[in-house]
Amino acid sequence: MKNDTFIIEGLGGKKTLNGEVSINGAKNAVLKAMAATVLFSDTVKLENVPDTEDVKKMNSILEKLGAKISHLDHTVTIDSTKLNTSDIDVDLAQSMRASVVLTGPLLSRFGKVVFPVPGGCVIGTRPIDLFIEAYKKMGAEVVQDNDAYTITAKGGKLKGAEIFFNIQTVGGTETLMMAGVLAEGKTVLKNCAMEPEIVSVAEYLNSCGAQIKGAGTSTIEIIGGGLLQSKGNSYITMPDRIETGSFLILGALCANNLKITKCNPAHIESTIHLLKEAGVDMTIGKDFIEIKNNGVVLNSSFKSVNVRTHEYPGFPTDLQAPMVTFLSQTTGESIVLETIYEGRFKFTDNLKKLGADITIMNPREILIHGNAELKSVTGESLESYDLRAGFATVIAALLAKGTSVVNNVYYIDRGYENLEGRLSALGAKIVRKSVC
Numbered sequence: 001m002k003n004d005t006f007i008i009e010g011l012g013g014k015k016t017l018n019g020e021v022s023i024n025g026a027k028n029a030v031l032k033a034m035a036a037t038v039l040f041s042d043t044v045k046l047e048n049v050p051d052t053e054d055v056k057k058m059n060s061i062l063e064k065l066g067a068k069i070s071h072l073d074h075t076v077t078i079d080s081t082k083l084n085t086s087d088i089d090v091d092l093a094q095s096m097r098a099s100v101v102l103t104g105p106l107l108s109r110f111g112k113v114v115f116p117v118p119g120g121c122v123i124g125t126r127p128i129d130l131f132i133e134a135y136k137k138m139g140a141e142v143v144q145d146n147d148a149y150t151i152t153a154k155g156g157k158l159k160g161a162e163i164f165f166n167i168q169t170v171g172g173t174e175t176l177m178m179a180g181v182l183a184e185g186k187t188v189l190k191n192c193a194m195e196p197e198i199v200s201v202a203e204y205l206n207s208c209g210a211q212i213k214g215a216g217t218s219t220i221e222i223i224g225g226g227l228l229q230s231k232g233n234s235y236i237t238m239p240d241r242i243e244t245g246s247f248l249i250l251g252a253l254c255a256n257n258l259k260i261t262k263c264n265p266a267h268i269e270s271t272i273h274l275l276k277e278a279g280v281d282m283t284i285g286k287d288f289i290e291i292k293n294n295g296v297v298l299n300s301s302f303k304s305v306n307v308r309t310h311e312y313p314g315f316p317t318d319l320q321a322p323m324v325t326f327l328s329q330t331t332g333e334s335i336v337l338e339t340i341y342e343g344r345f346k347f348t349d350n351l352k353k354l355g356a357d358i359t360i361m362n363p364r365e366i367l368i369h370g371n372a373e374l375k376s377v378t379g380e381s382l383e384s385y386d387l388r389a390g391f392a393t394v395i396a397a398l399l400a401k402g403t404s405v406v407n408n409v410y411y412i413d414r415g416y417e418n419l420e421g422r423l424s425a426l427g428a429k430i431v432r433k434s435v436c
């Protein structure tokens with residue numbers, strides 16, 4: 001596995017970054033749209049696709065199933081019409097949790113799917129019990145053997161059912177929504193996740209013949225039918241709201257002027273609300289956010305705020321790490337409560353290495369004492385524990401005085417395209433060192 005590092009020359013508290021950054025398509029939307037191509041009787045074109053490692057991995061998984069794919073300049077074309085197996089590749093599936101969303105379309109189309117029991121990952125155990133329970137409700141038989149699940153729809157076809165999710169699950173909602181598209185009769189999903197990525201995929205499927213009602217609310221109804229047809233109608237990937245929020249936090253801490261373009265500020269309302277409460281001044285447009293005359297030196301004018309991660313439209317867990325980095329620079333104390341995952345504070349080791357004052361109260365709650373003067377320590381490198389923590393660590397390294405080394409940049413590459421190039425364009429001194 002590629003294991004590059006970033007060498008970052010810190011700004012030492014000076015807000016010298018300036019310029020414009022445009023936001024890429026959302027990986028967490030396009031991965032689901034790619035999985036949905038299994039539901040189609042013709043080729044699907046996806047546009048504004050970020051060139052990230054997870055997208056490449058989803059391409060490989062689909063290719064192993066027999067799909068024909070071309071990926072050129074942010075456009076991916078997928079022909080899933082002649083898939084020759086519904087057994088998902090074990091190694092690829094185990095290396096990307098999002099591959100589990102393929103089980104819905106595959107089971108719904110072929111009446112059978114085989115996929116590996118997913119392992120835990122750096123941010124927690126991440127079980128799939130809710131998927132399994134739902135498939136059983138839709139008339140499927142589930143056999144777990146030798147670390148793989150074989151799921152078979154009785155009579156070769158899933159049956160519509162009423163499914164209540166005990167926990168709001170993004171992947172579960174998307175997967176069962178897609179399973180319902182080719183199932184017999186009506187599927188009703190209750191206590192659904194309401195993330196905008198779900199709405200984006202549902203709207204596209206509806207434009208191609210699906211009958212999905214209620215995406216973006218807590219109840220979704222799907223009337224099953226035949227294979228969908230794109231008829232040349234492309235899926236346009238929505239802007240990545242987590243990338244938007246991460247650049248906004250980076251701008252507040254490291255830039256005097258930063259314009260974030262091609263984004264949808266309405267999708268990060270909770271983040272904007274908290275940052276405004278903390279004293280970050282910004283102008284919000286329909287598709288841009290601008291920080292102007294933010295000062296040239298980081299001072300203690302930002303106020304501490306408490307944060308609790310929550311399902312959409314609450315504060316996203318995927319912005320928790322950048323937010324904690326921000327809170328290490330505010331006046332006073334903040335408490336951050338992580339309600340989605342039980343293992344998502346590991347990255348605070350990086351902040352502590354740089355001099356932040358953070359107390360872990362319990363695996364889900366931390367106390368941050370603000371106003372930390374961050375400084376790199378010779379001989380100590382920082383780790384990207386997951387992609388979101390990776391971006392947060394880059395922000396912390398930029399804030400710090402001195403040069404920092406960030407390891408495992410592969411994690412950052414999973415979700416962000418050319419982060420170093422985009423930061424360099426804003427004036428950051430960041431270089432990638434390739435490690436083979």
Ligand code: EPU
Pocket residue numbers: 028029031097098124125126127128129130131167168169170171172193317318340341386387388415
């Ligand atoms: N859960 C269960 N059982 C299940 C399914 C989920 O207990 O069968 C639990 C999970 O363990 C977690 C909670 O439910 O504690 C919510 O998980 P969810 O299913 O919503 O997460 P996901 O679909 O696996 C997506 C994003 C994550 C993001 C979460 C929450 C993708 C590919 N991933 O994951 O994004 O954190 O929703 O918003 O869409 C990332 O991009 O860095 C990332 C981790």
